[in-house]
Amino acid sequence: MTEAPHTVKSYEEELKNLNANIIKMGSACEEALGKAIQAITTRNSDFAEAVINDDEKIDKYEALIEQQVVNLIALRQPMAIDLRETVTALKMSSDLERIGDLSKNISKRTLLLNENLPKNLVDALNRVSASVQKQLKSTLDAYLERSAPMAVNVWEGDEQIDDLTNLCMQEVIKYLKENEKNLDDGTHLLFVTKNVERIGDHTTNVAEQIYYLVKGEYLEGDRPKGTEPIVSGEK
Amino acid sequence: MNKNKEQLLNKRYKAEKRFRLYGQSAIFMALLFLTVFIFKIFSTGYSAFQKTWLIVPVTFDAELMMLEQNPSKEDIQDADYYDIALKSMADLDPNANEDQENELKRMVSYFFEKEIKNELLNDPSLIGKTKEVYLTASDDLDQVFKGNYPRDLPEDQRRVSDYQLKIFDQLVANGKVESKFNISFFTNADSREAELAGIASSFMGSIFSILVCLMIAFPVAVLAAIYLEEFAPKNRFTDFIEVNINNLAAVPSIVFGLLGLGVLLAIFQLPRSTPLVGGITLSLMTLPTIIIAARASLKAVPPSIREAALAMGASRMQTTMHHTVPLSMPGTLSGTIIGLAQALGETAPLILIGMVAFVNTIPGSPMDPAASLPVQIYIWAESAERGFVEKVSACIMVLLGFLITMNLFAQIIRHKFEKKWS
Amino acid sequence: MIKIKAKDVDVFYGKKQALFNISLDIEENQVTALIGPSGCGKSTFLRCLNRMNDVIDICSVKGKILINDFNINDKSCDVVRLREKIGMVFQKPNPFPKTLYENVSYGPTIHGMAQSKQEMDEIVETSLKKAALWKEVKDRLHEPGTGLSGGQQQRLCIARAISVRPEVILMDEPCSALDPIATAQIEELIDELKKEHTIIIVTHSMAQAARVSQHTGFFHLGQLIEHGSTDKIFKNPDNTKTQDYITGRFG
Numbered sequence: 024m025t026e027a028p029h030t031v032k033s034y035e036e037e038l039k040n041l042n043a044n045i046i047k048m049g050s051a052c053e054e055a056l057g058k059a060i061q062a063i064t065t066r067n068s069d070f071a072e073a074v075i076n077d078d079e080k081i082d083k084y085e086a087l088i089e090q091q092v093v094n095l096i097a098l099r100q101p102m103a104i105d106l107r108e109t110v111t112a113l114k115m116s117s118d119l120e121r122i123g124d125l126s127k128n129i130s131k132r133t134l135l136l137n138e139n140l141p142k143n144l145v146d147a148l149n150r151v152s153a154s155v156q157k158q159l160k161s162t163l164d165a166y167l168e169r170s171a172p173m174a175v176n177v178w179e180g181d182e183q184i185d186d187l188t189n190l191c192m193q194e195v196i197k198y199l200k201e202n203e204k205n206l207d208d209g210t211h212l213l214f215v216t217k218n219v220e221r222i223g224d225h226t227t228n229v230a231e232q233i234y235y236l237v238k239g240e241y242l243e244g245d246r247p248k249g250t251e252p253i254v255s256g257e258k
Numbered sequence: 259m260n261k262n263k264e265q266l267l268n269k270r271y272k273a274e275k276r277f278r279l280y281g282q283s284a285i286f287m288a289l290l291f292l293t294v295f296i297f298k299i300f301s302t303g304y305s306a307f308q309k310t311w312l313i314v315p316v317t318f319d320a321e322l323m324m325l326e327q328n329p330s331k332e333d334i335q336d337a338d339y340y341d342i343a344l345k346s347m348a349d350l351d352p353n354a355n356e357d358q359e360n361e362l363k364r365m366v367s368y369f370f371e372k373e374i375k376n377e378l379l380n381d382p383s384l385i386g387k388t389k390e391v392y393l394t395a396s397d398d399l400d401q402v403f404k405g406n407y408p409r410d411l412p413e414d415q416r417r418v419s420d421y422q423l424k425i426f427d428q429l430v431a432n433g434k435v436e437s438k439f440n441i442s443f444f445t446n447a448d449s450r451e452a453e454l455a456g457i458a459s460s461f462m463g464s465i466f467s468i469l470v471c472l473m474i475a476f477p478v479a480v481l482a483a484i485y486l487e488e489f490a491p492k493n494r495f496t497d498f499i500e501v502n503i504n505n506l507a508a509v510p511s512i513v514f515g516l517l518g519l520g521v522l523l524a525i526f527q528l529p530r531s532t533p534l535v536g537g538i539t540l541s542l543m544t545l546p547t548i549i550i551a552a553r554a555s556l557k558a559v560p561p562s563i564r565e566a567a568l569a570m571g572a573s574r575m576q577t578t579m580h581h582t583v584p585l586s587m588p589g590t591l592s593g594t595i596i597g598l599a600q601a602l603g604e605t606a607p608l609i610l611i612g613m614v615a616f617v618n619t620i621p622g623s624p625m626d627p628a629a630s631l632p633v634q635i636y637i638w639a640e641s642a643e644r645g646f647v648e649k650v651s652a653c654i655m656v657l658l659g660f661l662i663t664m665n666l667f668a669q670i671i672r673h674k675f676e677k678k679w680s
Numbered sequence: 681m682i683k684i685k686a687k688d689v690d691v692f693y694g695k696k697q698a699l700f701n702i703s704l705d706i707e708e709n710q711v712t713a714l715i716g717p718s719g720c721g722k723s724t725f726l727r728c729l730n731r732m733n734d735v736i737d738i739c740s741v742k743g744k745i746l747i748n749d750f751n752i753n754d755k756s757c758d759v760v761r762l763r764e765k766i767g768m769v770f771q772k773p774n775p776f777p778k779t780l781y782e783n784v785s786y787g788p789t790i791h792g793m794a795q796s797k798q799e800m801d802e803i804v805e806t807s808l809k810k811a812a813l814w815k816e817v818k819d820r821l822h823e824p825g826t827g828l829s830g831g832q833q834q835r836l837c838i839a840r841a842i843s844v845r846p847e848v849i850l851m852d853e854p855c856s857a858l859d860p861i862a863t864a865q866i867e868e869l870i871d872e873l874k875k876e877h878t879i880i881i882v883t884h885s886m887a888q889a890a891r892v893s894q895h896t897g898f899f900h901l902g903q904l905i906e907h908g909s910t911d912k913i914f915k916n917p918d919n920t921k922t923q924d925y926i927t928g929r930f931g
Contacts, residue, residue, distance in 0.1 A: 027924050027930075029928055031928060100887060102926045102927050103914060103926050106914075239916025491737060562772055563776060565735075565774065566770065566774045566775075566840075567776070568732065568763070569763055569767065569770075570767075570841075571761070571791060572760075572790055576790055
């Protein structure tokens with residue numbers, strides 16, 4: 024935001040409020056993701072249930088933000104930075120809501136797992152999750168700071184997540200191959216891994232939005248991609 | 259605090275009421291003066307529109323008229339009417355002595371001879387016959403008949419003798435005195451005799467003066483106004499001119515009269531006492547009034563119209579002539595008429611250039627000597643005869659009528675055109 | 681294609697400088713909007729383009745304004761011919777207090793564009809049609825133009841301006857006195873007109889500039905702060921002053 028305040032104070036207030044809600048929603052998502060990951064790695068069903076219950080809160084944030092954005096567009100006709108601020112808020116909220124949903128999905132699956140998981144697999148899952156968590160945190164920081172370079176960092180970090188996801192997938196496949204009994208848990212774990220990766224993608228989306236918000240232009244070039252996913256049997 | 263406020267409010271309402279009262283009383287005073295003035299003028303003046311006639315039997319005796327048998331038109335024209343006229347009057351009292359016959363003759367205007375002659379010219383077959391002819395009563399008897407003359411004065415203090423009154427009363431008793439609408443007031447020129455005096459000369463004089471004034475002042479003033487308003491650069495020199503035009507409007511009219519006297523009569527040797535000179539003098543006086551009115555109405559034309567025309571590629575001249583001037587015309591014209599109305603009422607400068615001279619002919623052109631209405635009022639007001647008193651008021655009425663008509667005309671022009679173009 | 685090229689234009693009112701070093705290119709057959717706070721010089725600049733500033737005695741213009749590569753500030757430029765090529769529509773509808781027909785035919789008359797009554801009728805009809813006014817007024821061409829509604833009056837003024845087939849039309853806040861419906865009609869008209877004319881519009885309404893123009897120039901305190909595609913200016917201006925102005929943050 025530019026330093027000078029709006030001539031119309033209530034307009035200024037509304038924009039600030041919208042901003043605050045995005046940040047609150049962002050931290051709620053951060054918390055949900057953190058808890059979901061902790062739930063699956065430490066097999067804590069309390070955490071998992073908390074995530075499932077808290078998702079409603081995130082959905083409410085999305086609805087609230089959407090309403091605020093529509094109001095701003097209808098009543099204030101925002102221009103330039105204000106326009107980007109509003110539009111970005113709308114898109115960010117839907118990405119964040121997906122992050123919330125995916126965390127919820129992870130938690131649901133966590134409750135269905137019954138066996139203790141092999142350490143290798145948990146480690147791999149931890150690695151990719153930690154990376155995604157870090158990404159999400161940096162993204163929210165970039166939003167707070169209105170920093171384009173930070174957003175670009177996140178954007179470039181997506182490559183690493185893709186790689187880590189692949190490694191994690193390999194571990195899950197290995198786990199599946201070990202025993203037929205692992206089929207249920209393994210399938211869930213496949214989805215969990217995929218969900219974590221999707222969260223990373225949404226985080227990158229948010230980072231792109233932040234870049235647009237700050238710079239007024241879209242990030243040029245293809246999104247960095249990790250190595251192609253490895254099909255089982257290969258290698 | 260609250261009480262204070264209420265007191266203040268009351269005070270304010272009272273002040274408003276008081277102020278309204280002042281205004282109303284001021285208007286009431288003005289209306290009162292106007293009513294008194296108009297009442298005075300009308301009550302003294304209305305009788306001037308009536309004229310008293312004596313109906314006298316006249317015998318058209320060919321012998322007394324020195325007419326031969328079967329006279330031609332020219333013969334009747336050249337005949338001598340004095341004797342039959344005199345005889346007709348003397349016959350009113352068969353027992354009159356010579357002095358009394360003279361007094362009888364003075365009961366009618368000196369114009370009676372001509373009135374008898376006109377009667378015969380209209381109908382030549384009257385020769386040798388007797389007919390009752392309407393003769394203009396003398397101004398004094400006219401006033402007596404209208405009741406304006408104090409009959410109870412001692413005889414030596416009034417101009418009508420007891421004998422004249424006696425005969426007059428007889429005539430009245432016989433129904434031989436009649437009052438009719440006074441046409442001659444409008445058709446006659448000025449005269450020393452009140453019963454014959456009319457405003458034709460001064461009315462025409464006024465019209466000619468105003469026409470001359472209009473023809474000179476209007477184009478000059480309008481051109482000056484257009485130049486100053488639309489073309490002249492705004493600098494110290496044009497400011498100076500503007501100030502002086504305003505000053506000129508404030509110069510007393512008598513100064514313009516002196517200018518007319520000194521320049522038009524002395525240097526240019528223009529004919530004295532004529533509407534031409536009067537009109538030129540008045541035009542000098544009217545010029546600033548029209549310039550100011552024309553400039554004001556040019557200024558009132560919204561600049562957006564000028565911009566519109568200029569942006570269409572009209573030249574400055576086209577913009578002015580196609581748009582600004584036509585739009586300013588209603589204002590200019592009503593200003594002009596008001597200026598002319600002022601000029602119409604002007605007396606002092608006309609007196610100075612000699613339009614105060616006694617003129618007993620009706621002018622046919624601006625080059626003929628003439629009076630003007632306000633000057634006529636002045637001349638008559640100065641006259642001693644009682645018969646002129648009502649004429650002064652009547653003349654004022656005519657002048658006021660003239661002015662009101664002009665102002666009305668100005669209003670109509672303004673309304674008609676402004677409605678259409680705004 | 682560049683239609684008008686302003687180069688280092690300075691304008692002075694007496695000793696006070698109103699415009700500083702304005703250089704701006706205006707594209708042919710597009711709408712260029714000039715925005716900025718009151719007194720920023722955008723109208724002054726607009727009036728330089730058809731030399732309406734000549735009317736003001738104390739106003740002097742320096743620099744070059746090239747229209748079709750011809751400098752209109754040159755001594756050899758004839759103002760009357762220039763204004764035939766560059767029409768203007770003003771802030772307040774200012775039809776002549778004459779009939780509709782006379783209003784539209786005035787320009788063609790003084791420029792001798794019609795040889796016969798028939799030709800003139802045609803010019804009047806096409807101009808009114810282009811101004812989207814024909815249907816509303818065709819039965820009362822000989823009634824005074826001042827009897828129309830504000831929006832109709834403004835369209836009449838546009839018809840009057842295009843009657844001489846100008847290459848450029850300058851509009852000085854043409855909708856500031858109109859209601860939203862009339863404004864929308866004028867905006868639609870502007871969109872139509874840009875097919876045949878180059879249009880430069882000064883406006884106070886940012887939203888209007890955004891709606892009608894392809895290029896926008898932002899003036900502030902007599903300077904052209906920023907100019908570029910309307911898209912860019914309204915989504916992501918380069919200059920913070922521009923941003924502050926269009927987002928309503930002007931101190």
